Amino acid sequence: xxxxxxxxxxxxxxxxxxxxxxxxxxxxxxxxxxxxxxxxxxxxxxxxxxxxxxxxxxxxxxxxxxxxxxxxxxxxxxxxxxxxxxxxxxxxxxxxxxxxxxxxxxxxxxxxxxxxxxxxxxxxxxxxxxxxxxxxxxxxxxxxxxxxxxxxxxxxxxxxxxxxxxxxxxxxxxxxxxxxxxxxxxxxxxxxxxxxxxxxxxxxxxxxxxxxxxxxxxxxxxxxxxxxxxxxxxxxxxxxxxxxxxxxxxxxxxxxxxxxxxxxxxxxxxxxxxxxxxxxxxxxxxxxxxxxxxxxxxxxxxxxxxxxxxxxxxxxxxxxxxxxxxxxxxxxxxxxxxxxxxxxxxxxxxxxxxxxxxxxxxxxxxxxxxxxxxxxxxxxxxxxxxxxxxxxxxxxxxxxxxxx
Numbered sequence: 058x059x060x061x062x063x064x065x066x067x068x069x070x071x072x073x074x075x076x077x078x079x080x081x082x083x084x085x086x087x088x089x090x091x092x093x094x095x096x097x098x099x100x101x102x103x104x105x106x107x108x109x110x111x112x113x114x115x116x117x118x119x120x121x122x123x124x125x126x127x128x129x130x131x132x133x134x135x136x137x138x139x140x141x142x143x144x145x146x147x148x149x150x151x152x153x154x155x156x157x158x159x160x161x162x163x164x165x166x167x168x169x170x171x172x173x174x175x176x177x178x179x180x181x182x183x184x185x186x187x188x189x190x191x192x193x194x195x196x197x198x199x200x201x202x203x204x205x206x207x208x209x210x211x212x213x214x215x216x217x218x219x220x221x222x223x224x225x226x227x228x229x230x231x232x233x234x235x236x237x238x239x240x241x242x243x244x245x246x247x248x249x250x251x252x253x254x255x256x257x258x259x260x261x262x263x264x265x266x267x268x269x270x271x272x273x274x275x276x277x278x279x280x281x282x283x284x285x286x287x288x289x290x291x292x293x294x295x296x297x298x299x300x301x302x303x304x305x306x307x308x309x310x311x312x313x314x315x316x317x318x319x320x321x322x323x324x325x326x327x328x329x330x331x332x333x334x335x336x337x338x339x340x341x342x343x344x345x346x347x348x349x350x351x352x353x354x355x356x357x358x359x360x361x362x363x364x365x366x367x368x369x370x371x372x373x374x375x376x377x378x379x380x381x382x383x384x385x386x387x388x389x390x391x392x393x394x395x396x397x398x399x400x401x402x403x404x405x406x407x408x409x410x411x412x413x414x415x416x417x418x419x420x421x422x423x424x425x426x427x428x429x430x431x432x433x434x435x436x437x438x439x440x441x442x443x444x445x446x447x448x449x450x451x452x453x454x455x456x457x458x459x460x461x
Contacts, residue, residue: 060117060232061300068112068263068293070105080109082290090358099214099283102274103152106289113250113296115264117231118244123264125289129247130156131282132261133225135244137192139269140221141275143169146189150206151404152177154201154225154247158400179210186220196225198340201352201388201412202405203228203327208343221269227251227379232303233250234344243269251349252301252378254295258288268278300382302417306349309383311422314351316424322359322431324409327352349415350378352388354407360434362387362409368437371422378414383423387412 058066058333071079073211082104083097090096094336098102102124106331111123133156141147149161151174158174175218186193193215197206208224215222223237223243230251246252248260250316263273263283277283284292307330314328329340331346340347355362366374366385375384376391387415401407415423 058116063113063116064299064301065297067111068114070109080285080290080293082106089215095138099285100281101278101370103284104136106293107284107344109417110264110284110289110293110296113293114231114246114262117235117296117299118226118264119237120233120264120270121243121267122270122299123262124270124277125248125284125292126261126263126277127257127282127284127288128277129227129245129249129261130160130276131280132245132247132263133143133157133162133194133223135277135280136223136263136273137194137244138168138272138433141170141192145191146171146173146187148172148182148185148190148193148304150177150182150195150199151175151202151400152202153194153263154200154227155388155396157196157394158224159260159395162243175190178202179207179214182211186214186218189372190218192221192222192223194223195223196228197234197328197343198228198336200225200347200350200352201230201327201410203329203334203336203350203352204330205340205343207339208236208239212236212242216240224298225280228348228350229344230299230348230379232300233346233348235306237265238403239343241275242266244409249377251296251303252296252379253292254299254379254381254395256293256375256377256380256382258291258385260284260288260292261392303345303349304381305417306415307418308344309417310349310351311347311418313413313415313423313427314353317351317353317427320428320431322356322435324354324356327354341417349413350412352410354410355409359411360431360438362411363439365430366411366435368433369426371418372413372430373424374449378412380414381417383414383416385411388406388412 070082088097110125156373173185175181205264222241226244227247243265311330317323318326328351372383
């Protein structure tokens with residue numbers, strides 16, 4: 058089946074009693090255990106609602122099995138710790154999501170796990186691997202700079218050395234990119250974003266082979282990051298429109314990126330769909346479309362970044378991403394707030410950088426909102442006004458002197 062069809066039909070649980078077309082919500086936390094080998098229990102990640110979601114996402118990613126979690130960080134941390142322990146070494150890309158970065162720096166030393174942050178390119182990531190390396194974690198496109206890494210090259214290198222590879226595929230979504238096809242072992246999503254897609258649930262998922270999913274599930278049962286039936290139902294409902302939403306969001310993001318690139322008040326635009334973007338050719342080879350996320354850096358010499366975001370009327374300043382509504386945030390004070398200022402500066406997360414999550418609204422309306430906010434922030438800048446007033450005053454005095 059094509060993606061659009063899989064989104065609607067894959068994984069659904071058909072109730073034989075009511076014959077409803079939707080998966081029922083099984084609210085029980087207690088199930089009859091007699092005459093069954095695997096009794097459902099929410100913390101065991103094996104309830105009907107959990108299974109329905111996993112089957113649908115596995116169909117979209119081309120995976121055998123997976124585990125649905127209560128958050129994206131629960132999925133990522135459990136997946137990493139299922140394959141790396143005391144004495145082992147993990148390679149992390151330095152442009153990983155801020156929460157993953159903080160998890161590494163806050164917890165690995167205490168757990169006896171060594172780690173190396175490598176620049177965001179395949180050669181550097183592979184070159185950072187050591188004899189004790191058990192896991193490589195990558196992300197493409199990255200949050201928030203939309204950098205792209207050659208997934209095939211990292212996967213081939215790791216497979217030769219029996220290193221487990223994990224990719225955060227949140228920004229791309231299963232509609233635009235399927236890393237398992239390129240040899241990656243485990244795909245992780247923050248389902249709070251595109252999979253949920255309506256800014257109203259928090260969840261995560263890790264999908265992989267049956268054997269690896271078993272290891273992840275075994276650890277997850279100890280750590281307890283399970284997802285309740287009602288949220289599973291909402292997630293499954295949202296997945297049915299994933300292809301439609303992501304298609305529109307990808308189209309909108311490209312149009313917005315092209316608009317911003319022509320603005321004199323914008324220093325740089327980060328979007329893999331732009332032909333001159335550094336990772337464009339790699340993205341073209343491994344993505345079906347370039348996604349609904351983009352970032353841009355304002356020229357602070359001409360306008361104040363905080364003034365700009367307060368001038369927006371339609372686009373909402375908000376954390377998280379992937380919803381049907383367009384949102385914007387400053388990563389330096391949101392997603393990467395826990396990353397040190399030195400590290401933020403090194404990887405390019407400046408105070409004037411904004412990450413925009415394109416929604417499904419009319420692209421023209423979104424562009425008009427950005428245009429008016431840029432213009433008003435520039436015109437209302439007190440420093441610029443003072444400079445203009447001084448120039449006007451000097452000109453007036455000059456004219457007066459000449460008349461005298």
